[in-house]
Amino acid sequence: MDELGDIIQEFLVESHENLDQLDRDLVALEQDPGSREMLSSIFRTIHTIKGTSGFLAFHRLETLTHAGESLLSRLRDGAQNLNPQSADALLAMVDTVRRLLSSIEENGNEGDVDVDPVIAQVAACIEDPAAPRPGPAKAAEAPAAPAAGSAPAPAPAADEPAGAGTATPAAGAAEAVAAAAPAEPATSVAKVLAKAAPAEPAHPEETSVHAKRSIADSSIRVDVDLLDSLMRLVGELVLTRNQIVRGVNEISDPALARTAQRLNLITSELQESVMKTRMQPIEHIWSKLPRVVRDLSGSLGKQVKLAMEGKETELDRSLLEAVKDPLTHLVRNAVDHGVETPEERVANGKPAQGTLTLRAYHEGGHVIVEITDDGAGIDVERVAQTALERGVVSRDQLARMDSREVIALVFQPGFSTAKKVTNVSGRGVGMDVVKTNIEQIGGTVDVDSTLGSGTTWRLTIPLTLAIIQALTVECGDERYAIQQVGVDELVFVDGQSGQTIEHVSGAPVYRLRGKLLPLVRLDETLGLPVRNSDRDVYIAVLQADGRRFGLVVDRVLNTEEIVVKPLSGRMKDVGVYAGSTIVGDGKVALILDIAALARRAHLAAEAVERAQIDLPGTRAQDSRIERLLIAGIGERRVAIPLDMVTRLEEFPVERIERVGSREVVQYRDHILPVVRLASLLGCYDVEEGETVPAVVYTERGRSVALVVQQIVDIVEDHIEARSDLDDDGLTGSAVIQQRVTELLDVRRAILAADPRFYTEMPETMVGA
Structure with a gap:
């Protein structure tokens, strides 16, 4: 039986x-x-x-x-x-x-x-x-x-x-x-x-x-629980291997060292083999999506073709299960919100059939999964308006956000731009769950979108959660582990050479190769005794959640393979730990959650942006260093001081309207005056595309948009040569990046867009 x-x-x-x-x-x-x-x-x-x-x-x-x-x-x-x-x-x-x-x-x-x-x-x-x-x-x-x-x-x-x-x-x-x-x-x-x-x-x-x-x-079926048990045993073997290798290094016995080296090699091979038994191609979770796309597009009256690239890319099976629901939701969202109806697509000059592309590939120790549609894209203005109406952000917060940050608001709980509630979307439950589920497995979610062209959702997923490469650091008397894939570089702040951590608006920063790097002090974050000196410390430069920041620690110990152990519910509530492990000397170390630390670093980054100034003393050290935005207008290059740039935007050409003899654009519940620098500087032969890039400057609640042809670069450069020969709309020219670049008279450009811009400003500000 x-x-x-x-x-x-x-x-x-x-x-x-x-x-x-x-x-x-x-x-x-x-x-x-x-x-x-x-x-x-x-x-x-x-x-x-x-x-x-x-x-x-x-x-x-x-x-x-x-x-x-x-x-x-x-x-x-x-x-x-x-x-x-x-x-x-x-x-x-x-x-x-x-x-x-x-x-x-x-x-x-x-x-x-x-x-x-x-x-x-x-x-x-x-x-x-x-x-x-x-x-x-x-x-x-x-x-x-x-x-x-x-x-x-x-x-x-x-x-x-x-x-x-x-x-x-x-x-x-x-x-x-x-x-x-x-x-x-x-x-x-x-x-x-x-x-x-x-x-x-x-x-x-x-x-x-x-x-x-x-x-x-040639193959057999193995119970998943047995594989999980085998993986746990290999993890314990890795920990024991680490302890033996460290002990042998302290004894300095050549024969024992050779044995330990052999043990190290065998353990690594065994670990790799066991991990391969748990790896499965991502095609396993993609297999149900053609049916999902077919049925959903049919019910919505749309025509959608599904393309798959990289379906042989492998992931740990436990991660496949965790990714399945978020991926399905993103695909359904792309068909429902992204791809237009055949009539709308034909009217916009597109093929009646839309294309939804799934792409998977390895990059930097992670698996990247992209869901790309060629649909309508995300309307930044609509997202901003919805965020205001739902109380997700305040008007002041929105004014300081760029387009990418506004689009990221779709991940907020309860956020939805759907015009009506259906069985597919509109209830405001989805994108925040997608983000939470992916972050729980150590991954991230990003979105890029161009209005009228389409949207790409990008999932970054670790290869496995069981055994990872980690950097071990020390803060106070405690040890902590950081996932190696999130570490860009290590910096030692050498007090003897005059290096130090500085502060802007009360936020700690470090000038790394001429750029300000926002910092998070690990001792302050964890409530440990804070050391008084800002010298002779280490900075781990980390990348997470789309942000680059530095983590200040006392010492950097070494890198080694660690086995991730889950945390109890009480420890999870702290919010900065992703797990725990046992390091080579047998002590327990907590694994830091880089994404949570990145969110704290964002506060420091906002303080730096609001200050809009260089650190005290830097102008005295070298008065020729300037931070500039380089814009292209035809064949000409124009430099705009970066402290006169509040945001960079792209406006659809058809959104620019005329009021009398001036051009305006509807922007975040305001009518924004527009000046085209091409017209101001006499470049009338500049051809336009479907959208135009613009520099938005805001001061005391008033804003203007300076339309350019393209954004070339943001530079922090030595002005080697300067000319005071000017023209209408210019203050002169300078050699920047080995090219003659015109220096824009920003005040003149602002007044061309809005003659009353400075009318209500104090006298001291008018003369600035």
């Missing part, structure tokens, strides 16, 4: 895998209806399920798959062509098979799942008058449907499981008649099909029994 139970369990596992493959193949078949190879593959899959279900006496499952096999046989043999009705019927059959398997798994039998409606739907497709029919001679050979209780079907061929006979076109027609008869029970349909189907030679693709058997013999 136990043996039979194992057989059924194996059948269920294989059948579920086959159904996933069927979903993919049937959707792909719609794109290429004449593919004999695809039809044969689908036929073989149904044939396998039908044969095994007959052997295990699951009669309804056998009858249902036999009906589908009959329709597939006609499609494969060219007796009729695939149409949307046939595709829907076959997918309905797959769904019903899945329900039968679920019932078998839960109850040990087929339960009360009704298969008759689906069989009738398949039969109707076989009888479809629009489909080509076989010749009259073949049709005449179809025997009449026998009454219930007629003789059993002929025995199957020796190499074919019981009940797995291949249906001919004639048998398909007989099944259609039998399925359409209301008084005929489902079981008699199978008898009709089996009796009506004479033995016919198997197709070459159906006779590869030996090849399949050899593939099956």
Whole structure:
């Protein structure tokens, strides 16, 4: 009895895998209806399920798959062509098979799942008058449907499981008649099909029994819990290895050192091998998405083509499970919100069919998964307006945010720009959950969008959570670990050479190669005793959550492989720890959450931006260093002081309107005056694209937009040569990055956009 139970369990596992493959193949078949190879593959899959279900006496499952096999046989043999009705019927059959398997798994039998409606739907497709029919001679050979209780079907061929006979076109027609008869029970349909189907030679693709058997013999199924247990044991071995290696180094015994080195090598190879057993291609979670896209786009009246790149990219299976739901949500969101209807796309000069691309690849010890659509893109102004209406941000906060930060507001809880609530979107539950789930596994979510062109959602996921490379640091008397993939570089602040941590608006910063790096002091963050000196400390330059910042620690110890141990609920509430580990000397070290520290670093970065000044004394050290934004206008380069730049934006050309003789644009609930620097400087031959970049300057609640042709660079450079030869709108020129660059008279440009800009300013500010 136990043996039979194992057989059924194996059948269920294989059948579920086959159904996933069927979903993919049937959707792909719609794109290429004449593919004999695809039809044969689908036929073989149904044939396998039908044969095994007959052997295990699951009669309804056998009858249902036999009906589908009959329709597939006609499609494969060219007796009729695939149409949307046939595709829907076959997918309905797959769904019903899945329900039968679920019932078998839960109850040990087929339960009360009704298969008759689906069989009738398949039969109707076989009888479809629009489909080509076989010749009259073949049709005449179809025997009449026998009454219930007629003789059993002929025995199957020796190499074919019981009940797995291949249906001919004639048998398909007989099944259609039998399925359409209301008084005929489902079981008699199978008898009709089996009796009506004479033995016919198997197709070459159906006779590869030996090849399949050899593939099956080369692999075994292993329980996931066993793999997890094996991974934990390897993790403990890695920790023990670290302790032995450290102890041997202290003893300085050559023979023992060689043994430890051998142990190190074997442990690393074993760890790599065990990790490979847990790695699975991302195709496993992508397999259901073609069906999701097909069904959802059909219900929304849209045409969406799904493309997949890098489906062989591998991830730890535990991470695959964690990524599955966020990925599915992003795909559904892209179809619902991103891709326009065919009418809208054609009106905007796009193909009627939209494209949704899934792309996966390895980068820097992570797996990057991108979901890209060529749809409408995200309207930054609409996001900003919704954020204000829902109280997600204040107007002052919004004024200090650039376009990328505004788009990131879609990850806030309760945020939604949907105009109506549907079963797909609009309830404000989704993007924040996506972000939370990805961050829980040590990953990040980013979004890039261009209005009118499309959106890319980018997931950055670690390869595995079990064993990672880490940098061990010390702060006070405690040790902490930082994931190595998040560390860009290490800097020692040497007090003897005059280096020190400085402060801007009370926020600690470090001038790294001429740029201000916001800092987070680990001792202050964790409530440890704070050292008084800002010299002779280490700065770990980290990258996370789209931000670059420095973490100030007392000492940097070493890098080593660590085993991640989960934290208790109390420790998770602290919010800066991602786990714990045991380091080489046997002590416990907490693993720092880089993303949480990055959010704290953002406060320091905001203080630096608001200050808009260089640190005290830097002008005295070198008065020729200037921070400039370089813009391109035709062939000319124009420099704008960076402290006169509040934000960089891109406005669609059609959004720029005229009021009298001046141009304006609607911007965050305001009418923003616009001046085109090309016109101001006499460059009238500049061609425009669909959007124009603009420099927005805000002061005391008033803003103007300076439209340029392109943003070239932001530089902090020595002004080697300067000329005071000016022109209308310029204060002179200078050599910047080995090129003559014109210096914009920003005040003149602002007044050209808004003559009353400084009217309400104090006298001291007007003269500035």
